[in-house]
Amino acid sequence: MVAGLSVFFSGPGQTYSISxxxxxxxxxxxxxxxxxxxxxSTATLLAGFTLFLVGRVIDRLGQRIMMAAVGGLLAxxxxxxxxxxxxIMMFVGFFLIRLLGQGSMxxxxxxxxxxxxxxxxxRALSVMAIGGFTSSALFPPLNAFLIExxxxxxxxxxYGTVLLCLFVPLAYMFVRNQPEDIGEVPDGIIxxxxxxxxxxxxxxxxxxxxxxxxxxxxxxxxxLFCVIVPALVNTAVTFHLVSIMEIKGLxxxxxxxxxxxxxxxxxxxxxxxxxxxxxxxxxYILAITFFGHIATLLVLFFSNSWxxxxxxxxxxxxxxxxxxxxxxxVWPNYFGRQHLGSIKGLAQTVMVTGSALGPLPFGIFYxxxxxxxxxxxxxxxxxxxxxxxxxxxPQPNYKDYH
Numbered sequence: 173m174v175a176g177l178s179v180f181f182s183g184p185g186q187t188y189s190i191s192x193x194x195x196x197x198x199x200x201x202x203x204x205x206x207x208x209x210x211x212x213s214t215a216t217l218l219a220g221f222t223l224f225l226v227g228r229v230i231d232r233l234g235q236r237i238m239m240a241a242v243g244g245l246l247a248x249x250x251x252x253x254x255x256x257x258x259x260i261m262m263f264v265g266f267f268l269i270r271l272l273g274q275g276s277m278x279x280x281x282x283x284x285x286x287x288x289x290x291x292x293x294x295r296a297l298s299v300m301a302i303g304g305f306t307s308s309a310l311f312p313p314l315n316a317f318l319i320e321x322x323x324x325x326x327x328x329x330x331y332g333t334v335l336l337c338l339f340v341p342l343a344y345m346f347v348r349n350q351p352e353d354i355g356e357v358p359d360g361i362i363x364x365x366x367x368x369x370x371x372x373x374x375x376x377x378x379x380x381x382x383x384x385x386x387x388x389x390x391x392x393x394x395x396l397f398c399v400i401v402p403a404l405v406n407t408a409v410t411f412h413l414v415s416i417m418e419i420k421g422l423x424x425x426x427x428x429x430x431x432x433x434x435x436x437x438x439x440x441x442x443x444x445x446x447x448x449x450x451x452x453x454x455x456y457i458l459a460i461t462f463f464g465h466i467a468t469l470l471v472l473f474f475s476n477s478w479x480x481x482x483x484x485x486x487x488x489x490x491x492x493x494x495x496x497x498x499x500x501x502v503w504p505n506y507f508g509r510q511h512l513g514s515i516k517g518l519a520q521t522v523m524v525t526g527s528a529l530g531p532l533p534f535g536i537f538y539x540x541x542x543x544x545x546x547x548x549x550x551x552x553x554x555x556x557x558x559x560x561x562x563x564x565x566p567q568p569n570y571k572d573y574h
Contacts, residue, residue: 174346175281176303178239181339183307184250184331185273187407187527190266192315196324197262211259213528215266216274220524223275227283227517231510234349235284242280243340246272250332254325270524278304279520283512286504287350290358291450294501298446301496305439309432350509379570380508383515389568391455394561395502398458399519401558402495403526405465405551409472409488411531416472416544417481426481433485434492441493449501457498458562464491465555473548506567 183189190212197208230238249268256262281300289296318327351357386392409416410431417427449457468491471484503516537547 174239174342175285175300177339177342178243178277178281179300179303180307181243181246181335182273182277182304183311184328184335185246185269185271185275185277186307186311187274187410188308189311189315190269192312192319193324193327196319200324201258201262203259207259208262211263212266215263216270216528217525219267219271219275220521220528222271223279223521223524224514224517226271226276226279227513227515227520230280230283230513230517235280235287236344236347236349238276239280239284239343239347240340242272242276243335243343246277247332247336247340249273250328250335254328254332275520275524279513279516282500283516284347284349286501286512287509288358292359293504294446294449294497295443296446297497297500298442301442301446302439304496305435305442309435380510381506381515381570382511383518385573386507386511386515388573391506391565391568394565395458395506396519396522398462398558398562398565399499399523400526401462401465401554402499403523404530405469405554406492406530407527408530408534408551412534412538412544415538419543420476420481422475422478422481426478430481430485430488433482434489437486437489438493438496441490442497445494445497449498453566454498454502454505455562455565455567457494458502458565459559461491461494461498462555462559462562464494466552466559467491469548469552469555473545 194208194212197203226238226242246269249265249272252261252268253265256265281303282297285296285300286293315327318330322330348354351360413430414427417423417430445457464487468484468488471480471487475481475484503519504512507515533551534544534547538544
């Protein structure tokens with residue numbers, strides 16, 4: 173529950189939430205859109221490069237202390253954003269909420285839940301994902317309402333207060349780093365006569381690799397590339413979706429419907445995928461995810477009617493449901509639990525960097541050719557490559573590298 177709340181409260185640092193504030197910043201400070209966008213992209217990149225340090229601290233201090241501490245620091249960052257007066261304060265505000273919100277508040281729960289579940293890890297992560305879908309559905313309209321009623325400064329203050337008074341105490345009271353700390357075992361599996369009662373079809377690597385050991389494997393680098401692709405593609409399409417739909421003769425309302433549909437469809441899909449990854453080798457599910465990305469981009473390419481746009485939203489939602497689970501479960505399944513913070517911290521750094529760079533090529537092609545069709549086709553190369561690399565990345569054997 174607390175892990176799901178952590179993903180939920182990452183909302184103030186996510187693009188889907190911050191985007192609602194941007195036009196108010198531009199209007200109140202009389203800044204250009206390019207200045208605000210540049211501050212945001214640069215701050216996101218810097219936050220991404222800093223995230224791997226957060227992963228190392230998680231391994232050292234544990235999820236309980238880190239979740240409470242990061243929640244408190246994010247609350248202070250939101251208070252800072254309520255007080256910004258100029259571009260330097262705005263840059264610092266963007267950096268803090270991207271590092272602490274989008275980065276750390278999702279990284280910590282994704283290292284916590286795998287500590288407690290091995291054979292039921294996929295299903296546990298799918299339950300945690302409820303927080304993410306709820307956040308993406310709730311924050312944009314809630315932001316719009318609160319900003320209109322109370323102003324953007326007060327909105328940041330409200331979120332900071334709720335985070336400090338609700339989330340931080342819950343995290344400190346209820347989170348425990350791993351089951352061994354309180355005399356339990358992952359999944360609550362009972363050992364009778366020295367035999368562990370578990371589901372027989374799961375092959376989970378319970379040997380814990382260090383980051384340096386993991387980096388010696390081919391699978392690590394192939395999966396790391398796979399992490400970049402959804403961040404790059406999804407951010408690019410989301411950032412330019414209104415413009416893409418308008419060029420295709422479809423309005424802003426269609427773009428909003430597509431985004432809402434993606435969240436609605438993706439939510440139940442995560443439970444199906446959570447069940448699948450507990451029974452099928454992860455790299456096969458990962459490859460299927462990227463073939464889904466290819467299908468999504470092809471549907472977007474041919475979308476010239478409302479019905480095709482809706483079809484795009486449905487396919488995109490299904491793929492989103494797959495990637496939310498499979499990209500989080502692959503690291504603990506392949507490299508164990510003990511050094512998961514360091515390993516996922518590096519993966520999160522790569523992911524955030526990809527999300528920062530994603531929109532740029534789409535913007536360049538639009539300025540160059542006046543549309544997006546060509547760049548959509550070229551983008552297919554990324555998930556196609558990722559699908560091949562995923563198929564070439566079965567779980568590595570620890571003995572082969574020692």
